[in-house]
Amino acid sequence: MKISPGRRLAAEFFGTAFLVAAVIGSGIMGERLAGGNIAIALLTNTIATGAALVALILAFGPVSGAHFNPAVTLADWMEGGIAQNAAAGYVCAQILGGAAGAIAANVMFGLPAVSISHRARSGGAQLFSEFVATFGLLCVIWGCSRAKSEMVAFAVGGYITAAYWFTASTSFANPAVTIARELSDTFAGIQPHNVPGFIAVQLAAAIVATLLFRWLAPGLEQRAKDVVVSHSEKD
Amino acid sequence: MKISPGRRLAAEFFGTAFLVAAVIGSGIMGERLAGGNIAIALLTNTIATGAALVALILAFGPVSGAHFNPAVTLADWMEGGIAQNAAAGYVCAQILGGAAGAIAANVMFGLPAVSISHRARSGGAQLFSEFVATFGLLCVIWGCSRAKSEMVAFAVGGYITAAYWFTASTSFANPAVTIARELSDTFAGIQPHNVPGFIAVQLAAAIVATLLFRWLAPGLEQRAKDVVVSHSEKD
Amino acid sequence: MKISPGRRLAAEFFGTAFLVAAVIGSGIMGERLAGGNIAIALLTNTIATGAALVALILAFGPVSGAHFNPAVTLADWMEGGIAQNAAAGYVCAQILGGAAGAIAANVMFGLPAVSISHRARSGGAQLFSEFVATFGLLCVIWGCSRAKSEMVAFAVGGYITAAYWFTASTSFANPAVTIARELSDTFAGIQPHNVPGFIAVQLAAAIVATLLFRWLAPGLEQRAKDVVVSHSEKD
């Protein structure tokens, strides 16, 4: 059965909202409880984010493909898996959902609904880290395109769990999440003027990874619709 | 083969008992060993709960659907997946099982069988957290309804693992577990007069999430019986 | 193709050896590195054990059924899944494999090959914990008997991960592992005169759980051979 555009956008909105709430909320909780040990705070942040991704991709994947990420939507559009108008709608829903998730996290922890982050995340090492993080994320997504669709949830959850620790930037790897993290002056935040640089390298990395897999796994275009967008239409 | 009501109730009883034993028992052990670092205590509590959910849903799902949660049973009844009498039985079995699990945890750790908790969990941030936690849980369950049934175990385990950290209430999200947690004056406890508020928002969130998915994933009613109740009858 | 008894016994030997090496070895490493924080030591012990179980059950399950545990072999024999002679062989292979694993762990960490443990694990709370732990383990195994066989690995890994924390005894739940743990005077050890009590309640719990599931999931006997012993013969 065909899934209407409104339903797809709602799925992207709620999925991205929960993803951002998990990222920011667990950052707040982790930092509050960790007694100053940043490794423990980041570990709890990591486990919450990775576990949330598994759950959310399994849950919303059948409706919208569970992009939750403009870089993924861009890559999917490059391979013809999603039309341009639909892609624009996805990105809007992701950004709005991310903002809603940031606000929800702030309110759940008794903070002001919005507080602009002052956390600096800049410099070449950070930007190179975001390039590597997003390049790897898209490699994992395209690489899983021949596997069973449920496996994407575990692969992406596993990848982000690892990338929190093996990149110096803790792997944002997602423009919508990056924008939303501006809205919380807490552990997972990022100050606004560092955001454009992050987004630029994230999108560049998504393009490079997609071009790589266009060669590495020929025939990807034919599978793109089924793999990245939605598995439900053929049910 | 048809599974008799008595067997289904026994599965809900034992499943909820082990779930509550895992929640309370790991809270006791974690707090005892963590040397005052609450993040470490909650992390061990989280890992035990998430891992137990994966095991218990895989094990009891084929018999009873592995609700273990009156909010899930309410949602399932709304969609016609379970009859009213059966649902009432499920809720009783869950509450009794939860109490048995709390007592078992207390006894395993050499504490009195029952000790009423004095741990305050109140205020708007806590109640909003429980709303978000339960809303997300039901989204994940309904969202997985088109996936293979084994995936529900990983999605729910992953979701609760995350929600322990991204909600200020550590995500009870379950009226039977909330009631049972009154019975242990330990790390995972909740004082009795905070319980009604928790349960009210949990049930409200389950209703809202179910209405959302009635629109988001049409045709859910036809699948409800297979997905949430029991996969065995068609085996 | 039929798998010969010798191959089955070798699989039980190596699987139990690696399981015990994981339990004891990670206990030594965890305690050495944790700087006195026992929660962190037990957490690393837990994660290593749970992850090892997933790997070992996936790897050796197709050859021998991946019992690695006399209590599981007893339960399987009760349901007619394994003949009496074969069961006796399994138990011998498990005990010998467990001892080999303990020795390997000791040697890997530069300790004497065998050192008898002085760690006391006694009292009613400990014994009740072992009953609950083993009862739950067998519930999980029998409960998964209708699911796909790969799921057993994740269910057992998840269950033991949780039970390390929700039982006061850290869930030995396995007579062969209990015997092997005598052989290392380290974090995961147990002094010899506490062993018989542990084994008695473990076997009792396995019997009770098996009787429960004989009622709860009728038709288990027909499935027992496929589920608990070996999935390969029908390949």
Next chain:
Amino acid sequence: MKISPGRRLAAEFFGTAFLVAAVIGSGIMGERLAGGNIAIALLTNTIATGAALVALILAFGPVSGAHFNPAVTLADWMEGGIAQNAAAGYVCAQILGGAAGAIAANVMFGLPAVSISHRARSGGAQLFSEFVATFGLLCVIWGCSRAKSEMVAFAVGGYITAAYWFTASTSFANPAVTIARELSDTFAGIQPHNVPGFIAVQLAAAIVATLLFRWLAPGLEQRAKDVVVSHSEKD
């Protein structure tokens, strides 16, 4: 569709690069944040490595078989799963990819691109640990050869997660990763003159495990091509 040799080598290159980046990068991050608690540093190192393995094997498995490890390629060649020339190419791609991953990790964390490690890892206990670690890894891989191919990712990820803790050497178990770890004078490093000993026992263990499974699971040779090399050709 036949996958060309160049694509296979590229998959081995990128997969091994990300694996090594995960090992070294998370080691740097973990040590920096852990405040001197080595157990916490190693725990974050472990979780990142295990999670990365799940993601990378799922992603690159369909292209190249996701060896990322000369010991695995050697074992596969022994069973006729890969031709000699192709195996030599795989090993080169793995070593180059590993070096690229080490450099990427160093640069991401603002360190010199290459710094030779001074970390001593020697002695009989370390070498015996590497033998056990690699022997177990190959047992897990060959043991999973009858299971569904996706399960290999979880089995290997679970095994390495455990082996980081139950071996005294933290389970390198991979000659290409061992060579790459020379190139970073950080937490996960190894000084060059300890490398030949590690590689020798790793290869010996791979050979012994492969011979064991030649007996334990007859018929492995026929399955070797499908299982270890690539699942895509039959799609």
